[in-house]
Amino acid sequence: MKITFLFFLILSFLFLVVALAGNFNQDFDITWGDGRAKILENGQLMTLSLDKASGSGFRSKNQYLFGKIDLKIKLVPGNSAGTVTTYYLSSIGSSHDEIDFEFLGNLSGDPYILHTNVFTQGKGDREQQFYLWFDPTKDFHTYSILWNPQSIIFSVDGTPIRQFKNMESSGIPYPKSQPMWIYSSLWNADDWATRGGLVKTDWTKAPFIASYTNFNAQACVWSSTSTASSCNSTTQNSWLSENLDITGQSRIKWVQNNYMIYNYCNDIKRFPQGFPRECSLN
């Protein structure tokens, strides 16, 4: 505990904490898609588009080491079968860390799947999947990643759906030293996305479009020129120690009981030699 506190004290002095009410022009670069990704309305709206020739994507200009990141997304409406919309944090390299939201499209009226994963030092295989309790194509909804030294919490409209705790004391690596970019993309994955690949993309419905707004980041911006790797604001960083309170814990249970459709920690067939160790800890 004392060491953690010290760590924060040091963090607090060395790094830039930003509270960003975002502007897509300032915060993101369009990285691929040859004109299919667009920043509109003076940076308040971003759209990604997918057609038979290509998808598209963007990436944050900054790299972050810890943060509380909110993004509102309106997913591809109508027949979105075969499409995948991603929103994730990732570092680079073969032992990279990654925190994933992926939205797997479906036929009109059939439910999207929200797919989540956490990679630590290059190892993922920690999938959990959910249905949503609303139609994610009708309106914008807020998808959030809280990443601090204690845990990673995925939330939807403020409701936590998944927590990955720091279990380093039990020998399980935790993302804490590799800065990550924020990425998003829209692409075709009809070999696996919808009903395991049974339903293919209907290209007569292209272009498929997903929309983004209200990017908000309270986060530590990584600076490659600085040798230090920490945050310098002591006032606005309560998210750095935020955890699930009693209400959060009961809501996460509600989601997991009612909307979780896959959990690697329950997939006996996949782990005949025994579940990954974090399954009994997390």
Ligand SMILES: *[C@@H]1O[C@H](CO)[C@@H](O)[C@H](O)[C@H]1NC(C)=O
């Ligand atoms: C953090 O430090 C940077 C440069 O050292 C400074 O520009 C910035 O205003 C500081 N931010 C806060 C929130 O104190």
Ligand SMILES: *[C@@H]1O[C@H](CO)[C@@H](O)[C@H](O)[C@H]1NC(C)=O
């Ligand atoms: C699509 O709809 C089918 C039928 O309701 C469902 O089994 C499946 O989980 C849905 N989502 C995806 C991405 O396949």
